[in-house]
Amino acid sequence: PGLFCRRLSNSDLRNRPCLFLDRDGVIVEETNYLHRLEDVRLLDGVAEAVSEAKALGLAVVMVTNQAGIGGGYFTWEDFHGVQELILASYKAQGAHFDMVL
Numbered sequence: 001p002g003l004f005c006r007r008l009s010n011s012d013l014r015n016r017p018c019l020f021l022d023r024d025g026v027i028v029e030e031t032n033y034l035h036r037l038e039d040v041r042l043l044d045g046v047a048e049a050v051s052e053a054k055a056l057g058l059a060v061v062m063v064t065n066q067a068g069i070g071g072g073y074f075t076w077e078d079f080h081g082v083q084e085l086i087l088a089s090y091k092a093q094g095a096h097f098d099m100v101l
Contacts, residue, residue: 006100008100009098011059013098019060028042028086029042033067034068037082037085042090050095050096051094061101062086087100
């Protein structure tokens with residue numbers, strides 16, 4: 001409870017260099033307690049950076065601390081909806097993440 005780990009690729013991540021990117025403020029625009037689909041805003045240059053990292057052989061992991069769930073501002077269902085939109089939007093730009101923590 002309270003932990004989220006989603007593997008998005010079948011790549012062997014052991015002993016590989018890895019790029020960890022924070023979700024809010026790095027991958028998407030920072031909003032207080034992002035939980036509504038209409039508030040998701042991708043940040044410029046991220047898709048290209050993720051694609052470049054992957055081309056260099058790095059695994060790319062999205063990390064996020066969702067205090068809003070613990071604080072009761074939104075639910076896990078809200079979180080999952082936002083996550084799916086973010087991942088699908090970046091995938092449409094050719095950027096693929098290996099994991100979300």
